Amino acid sequence: MHHYSTITANTLALRLDMQHIWRMVLPEMSYNAPFLSHGLLSVAALHKAHLLPARRDKYLDLAAYHQTRGMEGFCGLFISIDENNWHPAFCFSSTIVIYAFSSAGQTADAMADILQIFVLIRGIRSSLLGAGRNLTQTPFSAWANGIWIVGENDEASYDFDPPLDHSALPLDTFQALRRLFAFYRTNLSDCNREDYEFATLQLRKSAILIVHAGPQAEIGMVMFFPYVISANVMSDIQAKDPCALVLLSYFSVLLSLVEHQFWYVQGWSRRLIEAIDLRLDGNNKFSKVAKWPKTTIARLEKS
DSSP, X not given: OHHHHHTGGGGSOSSXXXXXXXXXXXXXXXXXXXXXXXXXXXXXXXXXXXXXXXXHHHHHHHHHHHHHHHHXXXXXXXXXXXXXXXHHHHHHHHHXXXXXXXXXXXXXXXXXXXXXXXXXHHHHHHHHSOTTOOGXXXXXXXXXXXXXXXOTTOGGXXXXXOOOTTSSSOTTHHHHHHHHHHHHHHHSOHHHHHHHHHHHHHHHHHHHHHXXXXXXXXXXXHHTHHHHSOHHHHHHHXXXXXXXXXXXXXXXXXXXXXXXXXXXXXXXXXHHHHHHHHHHXXXXXXXXXXXXXXXXXXXXXXO
């Protein structure tokens, strides 16, 4: 736990108040929740595997051990989640997401991996943050406040393009998202057009959060996306529908803007865009729309 508390915890967020939760609140809570201790130790082992390539296999094995032990306790608790125990369960679920993103949780199929992560995040949201539960009334309020630096439901604040002069976002980001919105409006039928238009607006919301955050763009500013898209879009992702693949390609651009700050997601945007490009190969209509994400990620990697 020493490595976790002194080093790893501070790599899991950029804002000091969010780091404090990882560094102090979770370890203290884990004293009465052994499964959470295993989750934190698993994350620490993943971090060491990242830092020490020569000993990578050893630490990945250790991470898998602690993840398995933690899951045993978590699953036993999950069937009886209530107001008295959902806090440690929610915290452990955050370690599951980190594990799924890390090399320990990856397979050779990037599309299957991202689907699993999206399903996981949606499940956490519905199971642990349902029933009127809200992070703002918990010791983890900074996790929510640090992401929604522009009010989540303050729709008027998302109506206008913020200036990109001091942002890492490409200068044509909002134009590209408008083109994507127009593509869906023109090419989709009434039954699913609204779902994709809404999803595109959520990508715009993510981009605006990143702009306002400046150099402190938290990963949650991108990863709220899986839990706000519709079940229809999720089904299309599972089916590898070209419309969903194009949407994921634009999501990949936003992920690429934060992944260099968070070791466990590094390389993910490249994995996704390559898998999407392979799937869209030969489909000129959709490949053309996905060209902007592909060229943008390639350019960002070189900068």
